[in-house]
Every structure is written in structure tokens, then in C-alpha cells.
Amino acid sequence: MPSTGPGGRSGLGARVRVGYGLGSFATGTFGTVPGLLLLYYLTDILGVGAGLAGLLVFLPKAWDVLLNPWIGSLSDRSTRTRFGPRRSWMLLGALTMPLCFAAMFAAPGLDGGPAAAYVAVLFLLTASAYACFQVPYVALPAELTADPDERARVMSWRVAFLAVAILLSGAVAPLLAGATAEDRGSPGGYRLMGAVIGALLAAGMLAAVAATAGTRSVLRATSEPGLRAQLRAARGNAPFAWLLGAFVTQAAATGLMLAGTQYFATYILDRPGATTLLFICLIVPSLLAMGLWLAIGRRAGKRNAAICASLCFLLGALGAAAGRELPTALIYGAVAVAGVGYAGMQMLPMAMLGDAIAADAYTSGRRRAGVFTGLWTAGETLGLALGPGLFGLVLALGGFASSDADHRVAQPDSALTAIVVGFGALPAALLLLSLPLLARYRLTEAELVRLRDAAGAGPAVRSDGTA
Template sequence: MSGSSPVSPPALGRRVLVGYGMGSVATGIFGTVPGLVLLYYLTDVLGVAAAVAGLMVALPKVWDVVLNPWIGSLSDRTRHRWGPRRPWMLLGAVLTPIGFAAIFAAPPIPPGGAAAYVAILFLFTATGYSCFQVPYVALPAEMTADPDERAKVNSCRVAILAVAILLSGALAPMLAGATGDSDGTPAGYRLMGIVMGALLLAGALIAVAATAGAPSVLRTTSEPSLPAQLRAARGNRPFAWLLAMFVVQALAAGLMLAGAQYYATYILDNPSAVSVLFAFLILPLLLAMPMWLAASRRAGKRKATFAASLCFLSGALIAAFGRDVPAAAVYAGVALAGVGYAGIQMLPLSMLGDTIAADAFTTRRRRAGVFTGLWTAGETLGLAVGPGLYGLILALSGFVSSDADHRVAQPDSALTGIVIGFGAVPVLLVGLSLLLLARYDLTEERLIALRDAHGEPPMSAPAGDLT
């Protein structure tokens, strides 16, 4: 009740923290592997032209920009004994691995048919993934009203996400090349799709099971329609600026993911170096995450995100000169980017939870689903447009596609395009994201003031009792 002394929200148990975080095995694999290998799979294994391949990778995930807010709205209004989120998570946990394995099992058909096959299967898989990801990201804002506890939830999630990205980013190219050439064969990609799909299934199912009976601190009412919720999200200025910043950074990450295999193959002249690049990116992420968590508590999440973004920008800048500097300098730059990547993965998610909590404190409505639906739609858009834009850069620079049995030498202009897409364009995008971040003004002090002014939501409501 307004005016009463605030009660410290209860801490979440280790089972919920770790179990929820295991869902990041699924999100890490799906967020990393297609962005890392799918464009290359199309252009250098199936022989699809670079511009067409980029379009086929981008369009199915652009569909999620429309789908994710709708899934969020549906989950907000779901009434089920498992609560509003977990039924959708289970549906996505089943559909996504099936589609994922099928994407990389393209039959021996001409390039045009292969492009259509991949696009249709990717559309199916992205739809299943939305069913899991949107309600999954909504859960932290509903499991605790404490900003520090929410940061702990997301730091656990990002720690497991880092491991998932590291393992999937290193293992997927190795599996793709396990049956022949180091940069992949059709049989190797089929094997990779099955193994990654099985890991994705396991992580998603663990998250569904572990969050059963988790506390729900928001006994609120949901908006009656998706348009009403979208209007509400549009009116949340901190959320709007945070989302814009995150989309631009996701676009930069999508470009670097899409370009990693090309960069390793044609700039470092070592196709298997893509696994080394990933190791240099993700291992610093694991070590730096506690540093960013401590920095956010000392200086605030916004300032810490500024610092993390600058680290990421500096590393990408070094990679932009990959044709002129030794490989060791490139790896050092990627490691520096990894330090920043830890912060830009973890901190915006905690800030997202803050914007959702601020909305719930002031409106007493359950709108986490639509906020996270828009958030994941934005992330999906950035990660989808990244490979599409990279494919366009390759096409404009004269890149020549080939199949797994016939490798061709690339013109000098294509090598320049590979470096521009992997380093220079991400630098510009991260610089733009800093201008957007400067407009975000929901500080920790302001959030606590809102909580104290409007009163805590009722605590410890059973997950299925939200109304």
C-alpha cells in the first residue's frame, strides 16, 4: 500500500536461478549458430548467390518482428495452471529443435530450391523460437520486484548464455567440418543441426521444469488487446530508447556473427580459425561479467553499459584493420570486444526488467509479455538484418559464391567488403547506439522511488493465479 514501509522482496532460490538460466542454452544456440553459419552454408555449401542468401536468412526472422509482440500479448492473457508463460515456453521447446535440425538437412537440389527450402524451414523454426523466447524473457520481471535480485537473475542467465555461445560457436563449425573439409560439407552440417537441436531441446525443457512454482510478485491485470499494449509500450520512454539502442547493437552483433566465417576463411586464411575467434570473444565475456555486475552496482547500469559499449566498439575497430595488422592483433581486438560483449548482453536485460517493473508499479497492469515481445522482436530484427546486410555488402563488393566441392578465389574488392562488414560497419552502429543510450533516464534511484510511492505488488502469488 502507498505510504507503507517497503518490504524487502524474498530472494529466489538457486534452483530457480540456475534452472531459469539454463534456458539460455536454447537462446544462445539459436541466437548464435544460424547467424554464424547459415549465410556461409547457403553461399559456400549450397551455392546460393550472396544477395539471395542474405535475403533468405533475413526475411523469415523479420516475420518475428510482427510475431513476437503478438506472442507476448497472448502469453499476457493466458490462463493456465502452469501460469501464463510456461505453456508457451514448452510449445517453443518442442518446435524449435525440430526445425533447427531440418534447416541444415537440405537435400541435393539446385541453389534456387535450396534457398526456398532453407527459408521455409527457418520461418518455421523462428516461429517456434518466438513461442519460447518471448515468455522466457518476461519471467524475471515477474519473479522478483527487487532490481538487484533481477540483476542477479540476468547475470546467472548471461553466464550460462556465455557458455552456450562459446560451446555452440566453437562446436558448430567443428561439427560442420567433421566429415570432410574444415569449412563444412552437407553431411557435416546435417550432423551439426542434429547435435545443436538436441542441446537446444535440453536447455529449453530444463527452464520450463525449473520455473514451475517460481514466485510471481505481480498480481496485476493485463491490457485487453494487443493494440492497447503497444500504445502503452510506446508511451514508456525509457523502454523506447533502450529498445532502440539494443536493436542497433544487435545489428552490429549480427553483422559480426555473419562475417566471422568469411573473416576466418578469407582474411585469416584459416577456416577453422572461426572457432578461435569465438573463443577469444566469449572467454573474456565469462571473466568480465562479474566486473560489469559490480560496475553497475557502483555507477549504475546506464554508465556501465556506456563503458561496455566502448569496449565492444574498440575491439571491432581493430578488426576493421584485419588486412593490415597481424592475426595476433585481430585476436586481441576480438578479446577486447568480448569484454564489452559481456556488458551489452547482461546490462540491457536488467534495464529491460527495470522498465517493465516501473510500468507495473505505476499502472498495476501485467504487460511484461508485450514489452519483452517487442524487445525480442527488436533483437530478432537486428540479428536478422545483420546477415542480410552482410550478404548485400558481399554482393556489392563482388563476392563469388561456390559449392562445397568447388572453391573459388575472391577478388580484392570482396576481401575489402568482408572486412568492412565485419569491423567498420559495426563500429559505426555501436557509435550510434551510444547516442540512443544517452536518452535513457530510468536510474535505479528513480525506480526505487516509484516502488516506494506506489507500493509493492502483492508478493508470492502462485504463478497460475495472476488475474
């Protein structure tokens, strides 16, 4: 339970910080495994055409663009429950999403069109259940503390666990699926992977619900009366709008690289098992760089630090784009450089989001964190879904030939070019597009403190909506 000090500052205990961060085992895993393996599972295990597979990976997540703001609005208004306005929805997602995820990778003896339909329906259900957890989960930091620096510390815990989840799931999921140096995977391996990763998802979600129970909201605000009014307010919040645009663009770049990792390892490095090493090169530097970006953010401001992190990731993506010409060691080095930038790209925008939500509450007196994070997670989901969709389109344009689990088809030179374009060149281009958007975010830490002090430090509100 946070203790509120002068000016509304709130020092959070280790249980809340660590417990909140544990939820990233779920968000990091779900953000990684489908983006890493689902497109490959469809094209190289179930024999679905690359263009159709890319569309099926994109459409269920596009549904979240409509669903997430609605869930956010409901979590803002549903305050009179035993678990509070956020945790009741988080618990619903924790109990349903892991089961849907496991079933998604357990197509019962299907291939081609029937397999595509099965996976599409299960992916839709999984994404919907995930939204029930993710939207209120992302809303919590703005309500846990009024201190911008404390919010950044909370985000550092979250991103640290996120990086560990990405490393574990990105390394372990292909091994469980059977995608080793000698094998590209099997239907039975993917079923095992789905069950194990589903259990990891459940553990992270339930831990976050339990650890943050009983915390108080530091925002003295009332709920906005309806979704339409909340959406109008979010649209008029300039810092949020520019930050969201940059984050969605960068999420699409990340989604492209995730979707291309297994293809890059299999067809460019000629080592299907190299997926694990590529992830180690991405995530270990990310973990080591967390403190660096936190320090740069404090000294230069979160926005300037986020721009530097984006440039770092851009440099790594350009190295990956030259994957057919560079020695293998240099390719791994380029991925490591991208990993250093990835840490800042994840931690800093999330802390900036919390600042934008808090600024809105200070100036409006309204509880709208849910709809802001609903739009945010919808944008993130859309961006991560656009990545595999774009990668599938690039593969189709490059003449990539799909196969099943028993036969590996030789690819034309145009398909190999398409793989490096999708894995490196397109992500680099998207990073360039995101930089002007990020530069338009102008909510400084000093301005946020001024707004907080002007609003005054009201009494904390319990998670169930009572004082």
C-alpha cells in the same frame, strides 16, 4: 519459489536463478549458430547467390517483428493454464523449435533456387517456434523479483550461461559441420550439426520450463485488455523506447560480426578452422568480465556501465576493421577486447529492460510484461537478422563469388575488403549510432525503488494467476 520481504524485495533460490539461466543455452545457441553458419551454408555449401542468401536469412526473422508482440500479448492474458501464462508458451517452443532447426540444415540433395526455398521455409518455422519460447522467457525476470539488484543477479546467471552457450555452439557447430582448417564443410556435416545443436536447444528450453515452475509473480497487476492498448502503452514508455532502439542497433552490429566470422577466418586469415579460436577469444573474456560489469553497474548505474561496455566493444570492432593490415595475434586481441564489452552489452540492457517493465507495472497496475518483451525480442531478432542481411549485401557489392562444397572460388580484392568492412567497420559504426540512444535511458535505480515503494508490496501471484 521466491520469498517476498519488506518493500516487495524478493530473494530467489539457486534453483530458480540457475534454472532460468539454463534457458540461455537455447537463446544463446539459436542467436549464434544461424548467424554464424546459415549465410555461409547457403553461399558456400548450397551455391546460393550472396544477395539472395542475405535476403533469405533476413526475411524469416523479420516476420518475428509481427509475431513476437502478439505472442507476448497472449502470454499476458492466458493465465489459467496448468503451466501459467509464460511456461505454457515456453513449453510449446521447446517441443517444436529443435525439430525445425535440425531440418533447416538438412536440405535433401538440393542446391540453388530449390535449396534457397527449402531453407527459407524451415527458417521461418524455426523462428516462429523460437518466438513461442523466447518472448515469455524474457518476460519472467520482471515478475520473479521486485529488487533491481536481484534482477541484475538473475541476468548475470543468464548471461553467464549465454556466454557458455555461445562458446560451445560457436566452437562446436563449425567442427560438426566439417569446417576445419582443411575443409569448408559438407552437406552431411551440416546435417549432423543441426541434429546435435537441436538436442542442445531442447535441453536448455525444457530445463528452464521445469526449474521455474511454481514461482510466484511479485507484480500486483491485471492483464491489459488487448494488444493494441498494450502497444500504445509500450510506445509511451520512454525508457523502454530508447533502450529498445539502442539494443536493436547493437544487435545488428553483433549480427554482422557473427555472419562475418566464418568468412573472416576463411578468406582473411586463410584458416577456416580459426572460427573456433575467434569465438574463444570473444567468449572467454566475456565470461571473465561478467563480475566486472555487475560491479560497475552497482557503483555507477546500469546505463553508465552499459555505455562503457559499448565503447569497449566498439574498440574491438575497430581493431577487426584493420584485419588485412594487423598481425594475426593483434586481431585475436581485438576480438578479446570486444568480448569484454560484449558481456556488459548483453547483461546490462536485459536488467534495464526488467526495470522498465517493473516501472510500468508499478505506475499502471497492468500486466504488460509479455508485450514489452515481445517487442524487445522482435527488435533483437530483427537486429540479428539485419546483420547477416547487411553482410550479404556488402559481399554482393564487393563482388564476392559464391561456390559449392566441392570448389573454393578465388575472391577478388574488393571482396576481401568487403569482408573486413562487414566484420569490423560497419559494426563499429552501428555502435556509435547506439550510444546517443542509450544515453537517453534515464530510469535510475533510485527512481525505480521509489516507484516500487509508492505502489506498495501486494500479495504475490502464482504463475497460474491465482493468489
